[in-house]
Amino acid sequence: TQLLEQSPQFLSIQEGENLTVYCNSSSVFSSLQWYRQEPGEGPVLLVTVVTGGEVKKLKRLTFQFGDARKDSSLHITAAQPGDTGLYLCAGAEAGNMLTFGGGTRLMVKP
Amino acid sequence: GAVVSQHPSRVICKSGTSVKIECRSLDFQATTMFWYRQFPKQSLMLMATSNEGSKATYEQGVEKDKFLINHASLTLSTLTVTSAHPEDSSFYICSARGIPKQRMNTEAFFGQGTRLTVV
Numbered sequence: 001t002q003l004l005e006q007s008p009q010f011l012s013i014q015e016g017e018n019l020t021v022y023c024n025s026s027s028v029f030s031s032l033q034w035y036r037q038e039p040g041e042g043p044v045l046l047v048t049v050v051t052g053g054e055v056k057k058l059k060r061l062t063f064q065f066g067d068a069r070k071d072s073s074l075h076i077t078a079a080q081p082g083d084t085g086l087y088l089c090a091g092a093e094a095g096n097m098l099t100f101g102g103g104t105r106l107m108v109k110p
Numbered sequence: 111g112a113v114v115s116q117h118p119s120r121v122i123c124k125s126g127t128s129v130k131i132e133c134r135s136l137d138f139q140a141t142t143m144f145w146y147r148q149f150p151k152q153s154l155m156l157m158a159t160s161n162e163g164s165k166a167t168y169e170q171g172v173e174k175d176k177f178l179i180n181h182a183s184l185t186l187s188t189l190t191v192t193s194a195h196p197e198d199s200s201f202y203i204c205s206a207r208g209i210p211k212q213r214m215n216t217e218a219f220f221g222q223g224t225r226l227t228v229v
Contacts, residue, residue, distance in 0.1 A: 033217070033218065042114075045220075090218075
């Protein structure tokens with residue numbers, strides 16, 4: 001099983017600040033997905049990145065897939081309290097398996 | 111987006127009884143379904159992978175006789191926790207993987223999760 005290291009594990013910031021979450025691996029993934037999970041609910045897919053170097057934007061969220069398809073980042077601009085949640089990256093490998101990072105718990109204070 | 115329905119969302123059962131959790135893909139055919147367990151404030155731990163009509167593949171350390179998985183069709187998978195004990199209390203989440211309509215790539219979508227409490 002390939003490992004995905006996600007950092008930071010926990011982040012507490014003020015509304016309006018920017019932040020970046022990182023997801024790193026020594027292995028190559030065919031694609032990488034980012035999810036957001038709220039307490040008591042299942043993860044909700046935010047984006048899938050497939051091509052090395054790909055950048056996708058979703059409103060104030062910017063996702064980047066590394067050139068070598070081993071790492072990815074999620075950048076949030078002007079964070080809002082509604083962005084609070086657990087962010088998970090997951091790399092897709094052979095056999096449709098998903099390997100999850102450890103998660104980043106984000107708290108945005110008003 | 112594609113919808114995966116997981117039922118029940120919460121269940122409380124007595125120690126020694128069995129509990130069945132259902133996972134349905136509502137608008138696409140799931141070639142593969144995954145079952146995860148999540149402890150408080152932690153990420154998802156894969157328990158098993160199942161393909162329609164085949165036996166599930168369990169991760170190391172997961173007891174296949176305790177966590178029975180049935181994947182009878184391309185839209186339904188079930189997880190049965192047999193002879194449940196308090197240490198089985200957890201948040202269980204299913205994921206269905208396939209190619210949704212009007213999409214190009216295989217993606218995974220998650221159910222809402224089931225909070226199991228064994229008393």
